[in-house]
Amino acid sequence: MTVLSGEYFDGTSSRPTPVTLTLLPPDRLRLSSADWQRDQPRTTLRLEPRPGHARSLLHIADGSVVEVWDDGSLARWLGPQRGGRWRRCQAQAESRPSAALAVIGLAIGAVTLALAQGLPALSWLGARLVPEAWDRSLGEQVLAELDGPLLQPSRLSAQRQRQLQQLMADLRPQLPVPIQRLELRAADQIGANAMALPGGILVLTDPMAEAASADELRGILAHEAGHVLHRHGLQSLMRQQSLNWMLLVAIGRPSNLQLLSKNLISTAYSREFEREADREAVRVLRRLAIPPQRLFDLLHRLETTKGGRLPGWLQSHPNSVDRRRSALGPGS
Amino acid sequence: MSHAPSIAGSAPPLAHEGLALRFRGQAREYIRIWLVNVALTVATLGLYGPWARVRLLRYLYSHTQIGEHSFDYQARTGRILRARLLVLMLVAILNLIPVVLQGLAGSSDVAAGIQALLSLLVLLWAPWLVLQSLRFRARCTSFRHVRFHFGVGQRHLWREVVRLALLRLVAVPLSLGLLHPYSAWRSRRFLIGQRRYGTTPFVFTARPRQFLRLHLRGLGLLVLVGAALLLTLAGAALLLSGGLGGGLGGVVVSLPLVLGGAPPLLVLGVGLGLGLLLTVVLAPLWLTYLEVGAARLTWHHTTLGPLWIRCGWRWRELLVLRLTNTLAVLFSLGLLIPWARMRGLRYRLEGMAVGPAEALDGFLAVEGDATGAFGEEAASLLGLITPEF
Numbered sequence: 001m002t003v004l005s006g007e008y009f010d011g012t013s014s015r016p017t018p019v020t021l022t023l024l025p026p027d028r029l030r031l032s033s034a035d036w037q038r039d040q041p042r043t044t045l046r047l048e049p050r051p052g053h054a055r056s057l058l059h060i061a062d063g064s065v066v067e068v069w070d071d072g073s074l075a076r077w078l079g080p081q082r083g084g085r086w087r088r089c090q091a092q093a094e095s096r097p098s099a100a101l102a103v104i105g106l107a108i109g110a111v112t113l114a115l116a117q118g119l120p121a122l123s124w125l126g127a128r129l130v131p132e133a134w135d136r137s138l139g140e141q142v143l144a145e146l147d148g149p150l151l152q153p154s155r156l157s158a159q160r161q162r163q164l165q166q167l168m169a170d171l172r173p174q175l176p177v178p179i180q181r182l183e184l185r186a187a188d189q190i191g192a193n194a195m196a197l198p199g200g201i202l203v204l205t206d207p208m209a210e211a212a213s214a215d216e217l218r219g220i221l222a223h224e225a226g227h228v229l230h231r232h233g234l235q236s237l238m239r240q241q242s243l244n245w246m247l248l249v250a251i252g253r254p255s256n257l258q259l260l261s262k263n264l265i266s267t268a269y270s271r272e273f274e275r276e277a278d279r280e281a282v283r284v285l286r287r288l289a290i291p292p293q294r295l296f297d298l299l300h301r302l303e304t305t306k307g308g309r310l311p312g313w314l315q316s317h318p319n320s321v322d323r324r325r326s327a328l329g330p331g332s
Numbered sequence: 333m334s335h336a337p338s339i340a341g342s343a344p345p346l347a348h349e350g351l352a353l354r355f356r357g358q359a360r361e362y363i364r365i366w367l368v369n370v371a372l373t374v375a376t377l378g379l380y381g382p383w384a385r386v387r388l389l390r391y392l393y394s395h396t397q398i399g400e401h402s403f404d405y406q407a408r409t410g411r412i413l414r415a416r417l418l419v420l421m422l423v424a425i426l427n428l429i430p431v432v433l434q435g436l437a438g439s440s441d442v443a444a445g446i447q448a449l450l451s452l453l454v455l456l457w458a459p460w461l462v463l464q465s466l467r468f469r470a471r472c473t474s475f476r477h478v479r480f481h482f483g484v485g486q487r488h489l490w491r492e493v494v495r496l497a498l499l500r501l502v503a504v505p506l507s508l509g510l511l512h513p514y515s516a517w518r519s520r521r522f523l524i525g526q527r528r529y530g531t532t533p534f535v536f537t538a539r540p541r542q543f544l545r546l547h548l549r550g551l552g553l554l555v556l557v558g559a560a561l562l563l564t565l566a567g568a569a570l571l572l573s574g575g576l577g578g579g580l581g582g583v584v585v586s587l588p589l590v591l592g593g594a595p596p597l598l599v600l601g602v603g604l605g606l607g608l609l610l611t612v613v614l615a616p617l618w619l620t621y622l623e624v625g626a627a628r629l630t631w632h633h634t635t636l637g638p639l640w641i642r643c644g645w646r647w648r649e650l651l652v653l654r655l656t657n658t659l660a661v662l663f664s665l666g667l668l669i670p671w672a673r674m675r676g677l678r679y680r681l682e683g684m685a686v687g688p689a690e691a692l693d694g695f696l697a698v699e700g701d702a703t704g705a706f707g708e709e710a711a712s713l714l715g716l717i718t719p720e721f
Contacts, residue, residue, distance in 0.1 A: 007401075009477040014530065014695040016401065016476060051387050052361055054394035054402055065477045067401075090387065093372075094365045103368050107375035114377070245420075246377060248713070 464707020
């Protein structure tokens with residue numbers, strides 16, 4: 001017969017009453033204080049251990065509670081409890097180092113998997129589901145917002161502009177995806193660059209049009225068409241949004257940590273998009289019998305003139321050597 | 333580890349012996365619980381969050397004792413989870429409405445208008461959410477199995493929430509901080525005066541002018557320490573720049589001259605030093621002084637039925653604790669965050685005392701008062717209220 005000591009609270013007042021708990025076979029618990037004694041059937045009792053080293057709570061069906069140091073005998077006597085297994089798992093994960101390590105490892109694995117596979121797959125699916133009309137109207141809006149602060153009307157001669165539009169028109173049948181139009185813009189802040197907006201609007205900046213030869217321009221435009229084909233604009237929008245959500249739920253309110261992780265993950269996604277678009281460009285260039293190497297020569301040239309290099313994991317675009325290697329294979 | 337401040341300096345006015353709060357949490361235990369729960373929360377994309385929160389808070393509460401009895405944190409995890417999912421769903425819908433409208437209407441003006449309208453609605457809802465959150469938090473806390481409550485039976489409490497928010501966000505900045513002591517007093521009066529332990533209300537008797545005096549003293553301290561540091565710095569700069577040296581008077585007089593004719597590097601150095609001084613020394617000093625002063629003022633003028641409350645924190649001790657905690661967290665790259673948190677908690681909790689001891693037996697519990705977790709979840713997610721851990 002096991003005897004434990006504890007303190008009884010009737011749940012209506014803050015006064016504690018010292019009691020002894022006697023486990024009476026087969027299924028009654030006797031509570032006795034200096035003034036009273038009561039027998040409680042086992043079915044009216046619920047044991048709740050607390051994290052750390054605090055006394056367990058023995059809830060009685062009438063709302064009163066006994067605080068007791070349970071050496072395990074009470075738990076054994078009470079048998080399986082509702083939610084007891086779940087609480088035991090929690091307590092073990094928190095107290096056993098091996099279990100704790102396993103949980104942490106599992107967490108890291110799950111997050112990695114979600115970021116590397118789950119989110120990309122979801123955003124790909126999501127981008128498929130968006131009607132093309134929305135995509136196009138989104139592209140027009142983005143262009144309208146960029147025009148002015150970032151993009152200015154092109155300062156190229158009318159003849160050069162016609163040439164470029166002709167080049168685009170000739171290239172169009174070779175591209176894997178219909179392109180709405182090519183927009184030429186001066187972009188003093190961006191420099192030599194090209195952009196693909198959702199819905200198939202390509203933007204080419206003046207410095208890029210001046211720096212690149214005709215073949216290189218074909219490579220650049222094919223690369224941007226690759227972005228359009230895979231709907232990278234929409235995908236990155238969706239990934240950004242889901243990432244915001246995941247971080248909000250996991251880390252809580254906005255903080256520097258949240259911002260930093262978001263930026264690091266987003267640039268990794270952006271590099272992945274660049275590689276995907278590169279592969280598309282290489283396919284088109286091969287079809288046109290232009291050595292794909294041309295595209296990467298141009299990228300390398302632009303990279304060296306820009307100067308100032310960040311480490312790869314901080315960049316939104318992989319460096320030209322990496323890009324050539326991943327698009328054309330090693331040793332090319 | 334920190335040691336508890338002595339309560340002797342603030343001897344209670346009553347003849348009975350008081351009871352100091354004790355905190356029995358251990359950093360090592362807490363770190364493990366914290367790591368496991370954070371990992372599980374992240375791995376389950378936040379689904380485990382409610383359990384993590386209840387377990388961590390429960391650990392902290394059930395290791396905080398008055399005499400032999402601990403506090404407890406009791407929340408139905410299933411309800412928190414349901415509330416959280418509901419809030420997330422609502423936020424998602426609120427975010428989606430403008431996007432869908434934009435897609436349908438093709439014009440961004442309509443969408444922007446709708447967005448503004450929705451934000452306004454959420455803003456109007458905010459006081460109620462904050463209030464529900466305060467109610468929920470109080471109700472989840474118990475001591476000796478008698479729950480705390482907040483704003484029981486008060487119907488127009490949201491008006492005070494609005495007034496406090498306007499005071500803090502509009503009036504205080506407009507008055508260039510002059511109204512800050514009043515705002516601090518008023519929010520404390522609200523937060524403590526609306527609280528009950530069972531059926532017994534907390535009574536807050538501090539006056540606004542006491543908070544004003546505290547803030548004036550804080551300002552005086554700031555000026556004194558700032559001037560002393562400035563003079564030391566200027567003296568050092570003078571000695572370095574050519575040994576013009578001399579008495580303090582000389583430093584004060586020649587400071588502008590020295591800086592005017594000094595090489596730009598020196599000016600830059602002095603500027604950097606001043607900035608560093610401001611952020612590393614003066615700001616924590618001032619904030620800690622005000623925090624400790626306000627806490628002592630508040631608790632010494634708070635009673636709970638026959639119970640008095642004392643707070644024996646000292647601002648110098650807390651400042652040292654805070655600085656060492658910051659250094660520890662910085663140099664351990666954040667690994668010591670739980671340790672620093674436990675240390676701060678221990679100091680704050682063990683610096684409190686209540687009495688007389690026999691008064692603790694006489695409180696009665698309230699039936700009913702079931703506040704859902706929705707307000708708490710929404711207010712935390714929207715950043716209207718500081719999270720509990």
